[in-house]
Amino acid sequence: MVILSLYRKEAPAISKKTRDHLIAYSFIAPNFIGFAVFTLAPLCFALALSLMKWDSANPIEFVGFDNYIRLTSDKQFLRALSNTAVYTVGVVPVTLICSLGLAILLNKPTKGRGFFRTVTFFPYVASLVSLAAVWNFVFNPSRGPVNALLNFVTGIPFEQLPRWGASRDWAMFTVILFSVWKNMGYYMVIYLAGLQGINPELYEAASLDGANARQKFRHVTLPQLAPTTFFVMIMLVISSFKVYDIFLNLFGGNENQLNDFTRVIVYQIYNTAFRIWDFGYASSMAIVLFIIVLTVTLVQFRGQRKFDA
Amino acid sequence: MSDITLKQRRTIRPGRIFLYLLLLLLTCAMILPFVWMLSSSLKLNKDVFTFPMQWIPENPRWANFSDIWQRIPLLTFVFNTIKLSVIVTVLQVVTSSFAAYAFAKLRFKGRNALFLGYVATIAVPWQTYMVPQFIMMRQFGLNNSHLAIICLQAFSAFGVFMMRQFYMGIPDDLCEAARIDGLTEYGIWARIMVPLSKPAVSTLVIFTFVNTWNDFLGPQIYLIRTELKTIQIGLRMLISQYTSEYGLIMAASVVTLIPILVIFLSLQKYFVQGVATAGLKG
Numbered sequence: 220m221v222i223l224s225l226y227r228k229e230a231p232a233i234s235k236k237t238r239d240h241l242i243a244y245s246f247i248a249p250n251f252i253g254f255a256v257f258t259l260a261p262l263c264f265a266l267a268l269s270l271m272k273w274d275s276a277n278p279i280e281f282v283g284f285d286n287y288i289r290l291t292s293d294k295q296f297l298r299a300l301s302n303t304a305v306y307t308v309g310v311v312p313v314t315l316i317c318s319l320g321l322a323i324l325l326n327k328p329t330k331g332r333g334f335f336r337t338v339t340f341f342p343y344v345a346s347l348v349s350l351a352a353v354w355n356f357v358f359n360p361s362r363g364p365v366n367a368l369l370n371f372v373t374g375i376p377f378e379q380l381p382r383w384g385a386s387r388d389w390a391m392f393t394v395i396l397f398s399v400w401k402n403m404g405y406y407m408v409i410y411l412a413g414l415q416g417i418n419p420e421l422y423e424a425a426s427l428d429g430a431n432a433r434q435k436f437r438h439v440t441l442p443q444l445a446p447t448t449f450f451v452m453i454m455l456v457i458s459s460f461k462v463y464d465i466f467l468n469l470f471g472g473n474e475n476q477l478n479d480f481t482r483v484i485v486y487q488i489y490n491t492a493f494r495i496w497d498f499g500y501a502s503s504m505a506i507v508l509f510i511i512v513l514t515v516t517l518v519q520f521r522g523q524r525k526f527d528a
Numbered sequence: 529m530s531d532i533t534l535k536q537r538r539t540i541r542p543g544r545i546f547l548y549l550l551l552l553l554l555t556c557a558m559i560l561p562f563v564w565m566l567s568s569s570l571k572l573n574k575d576v577f578t579f580p581m582q583w584i585p586e587n588p589r590w591a592n593f594s595d596i597w598q599r600i601p602l603l604t605f606v607f608n609t610i611k612l613s614v615i616v617t618v619l620q621v622v623t624s625s626f627a628a629y630a631f632a633k634l635r636f637k638g639r640n641a642l643f644l645g646y647v648a649t650i651a652v653p654w655q656t657y658m659v660p661q662f663i664m665m666r667q668f669g670l671n672n673s674h675l676a677i678i679c680l681q682a683f684s685a686f687g688v689f690m691m692r693q694f695y696m697g698i699p700d701d702l703c704e705a706a707r708i709d710g711l712t713e714y715g716i717w718a719r720i721m722v723p724l725s726k727p728a729v730s731t732l733v734i735f736t737f738v739n740t741w742n743d744f745l746g747p748q749i750y751l752i753r754t755e756l757k758t759i760q761i762g763l764r765m766l767i768s769q770y771t772s773e774y775g776l777i778m779a780a781s782v783v784t785l786i787p788i789l790v791i792f793l794s795l796q797k798y799f800v801q802g803v804a805t806a807g808l809k810g
Contacts, residue, residue: 240637242713246630247642250623253683257661258649264660275663324550335551337796338558344792344799346742348763349781353565356774359577364564367579400557405803412804461653464744473768485655485745492659493749501659509656516651 265509269502276496286503296504298479299487302391306483307459309395314455315448318403322410323440336411340404347401351468354397358383384469387480394469394481398462406451413447414440446526453519457512461485484508562785569593569778576774592779596766599776602783604755605762610787612674612758613740616681620736621729624687629717631688632695633703643692646685654680655745662749676750681740687732694728695721731802734795741788759784 272280360382384393463485470481492501570588670676747758
């Protein structure tokens with residue numbers, strides 16, 4: 220009897236808690252099911268797949284670290300790795316400097332400031348395929364307006380002018396220029412937010428101390444923007460290592476293929492998985508990419524803590 | 529006093545002129561490729577590369593804009609892209625804001641662990657697991673279908689994270705008061721959280737929409753059949769097939785840029801706010 224009444228008393232309390240939990244899970248479920256099936260599951264599968272040999276026609280075979288060992292002597296992959304690194308080393312500082320410069324310029328009270336901001340931000344949202352198409356025409360080595368203008372101004376014959384995307388020496392330069400042009404507006408907006416977060420009293424104090432514009436930039440603006448710069452840099456490094464569509468659209472040609480001077484990591488993954496159907500080997504490349512991005516992210520976590528403290 | 533202002537004005541002026549010159553130069557660098565695109569889209573192929581350049585074509589060839597609809601199924605591509613972008617955006621915003629409410633305002637077992645799982649995957653590039661994802665989709669029979677793109681785009685961890693951060697800023701008292709007034713949790717979400725989170729929702733809508741619209745690698749992997757293609761890979765197909773149809777390619781490029789331009793110009797405020805907050809919070 221006593222037990223029964225106790226049970227009765229507690230029963231609604233337990234079911235209320237369970238009900239609350241169930242309600243909470245019902246909120247999460249629609250997103251979580253999709254997330255678990257289409258992100259978490261393949262993510263776990265990726266690591267396992269990198270230890271397999273599988274071309275989808277023959278049965279899966281466990282090969283241990285063979286795929287990774289093969290990577291170390293794969294000339295194409297090493298080439299892709301070094302191209303991606305060169306691209307990153309070029310894009311990160313140039314984008315950083317250009318977007319900071321733009322932000323400072325467009326933070327000043329000028330007429331038509333809103334218009335300038337719109338104009339610099341638009342390439343970031345505009346579709347890459349169209350932009351790359353124009354870019355390829357404008358930088359066409361033998362007929363494009365850029366070389367025509369260079370030829371007209373300097374008098375250097377077309378054969379001696381840079382062959383831009385079509386040449387080994389200038390391809391990397393061309394893609395870096397394009398990437399900076401397309402993306403600097405985005406990072407400019409982040410910098411603008413950072414600039415507006417600086418306490419104006421700091422500038423007033425600097426003025427009272429007799430600092431000129433350059434000194435204020437060096438001793439107030441730059442240090443105050445350090446967390447923003449750090450964040451922008453990390454974002455840029457990560458997105459540069461994941462680069463693919465810019466290279467394919469600028470250099471892919473009619474066959475959508477990249478050569479030794481333009482291949483990048485993600486292209487190599489795509490090619491190995493979806494053209495050669497070597498899923499296991501492609502996954503080992505993907506894991507290498509993952510390790511690179513993870514390392515950069517960990518550096519960011521440590522740095523963020525330093526800035527927050 | 530007036531002496532000082534006069535002096536200031538005099539010293540500022542050359543700087544001002546330089547500033548505006550710089551801005552003008554910058555604007556040219558940003559805009560000229562677009563102007564060139566528009567101008568070339570109205571030219572015959574043989575006139576595209578004439579030098580000195582003719583910015584306003586003498587005999588604008590409007591036929592380029594009618595020809596492209598016949599050369600490639602551009603209308604189908606536009607329709608596919610709109611369909612995918614709208615479905616993905618709606619799914620993404622509804623499911624993430626739904627899940628974010630539980631993460632921000634409800635207590636349940638495993639909340640923190642689950643949320644940590646979400647956050648951790650934000651840092652993982654999609655390219656890492658796109659191969660196993662493809663194998664899975666193929667097992668489900670989803671390759672070469674729009675459903676594949678919808679499934680892989682609609683449930684991103686980033687949306688949940690962003691909405692949750694916004695909901696954390698809404699005071700708990702508000703929900704508590706609503707509970708006392710007899711609203712269910714679903715009611716609180718629909719009547720209080722959703723209306724209050726308009727800025728976050730609009731940011732998420734824009735970013736998801738533009739990302740889906742401009743996505744390249746996803747459609748390249750999954751949408752092989754021509755009638756399934758989106759504008760991006762459809763345009764890419766046109767460029768590879770008709771390499772030297774310069775006018776036509778430019779006309780198609782102009783057409784594909786117009787919707788994004790309209791969306792961008794009308795919602796620019798939210799774009800800028802979104803980048804700024806996402807950027808600052810990291």
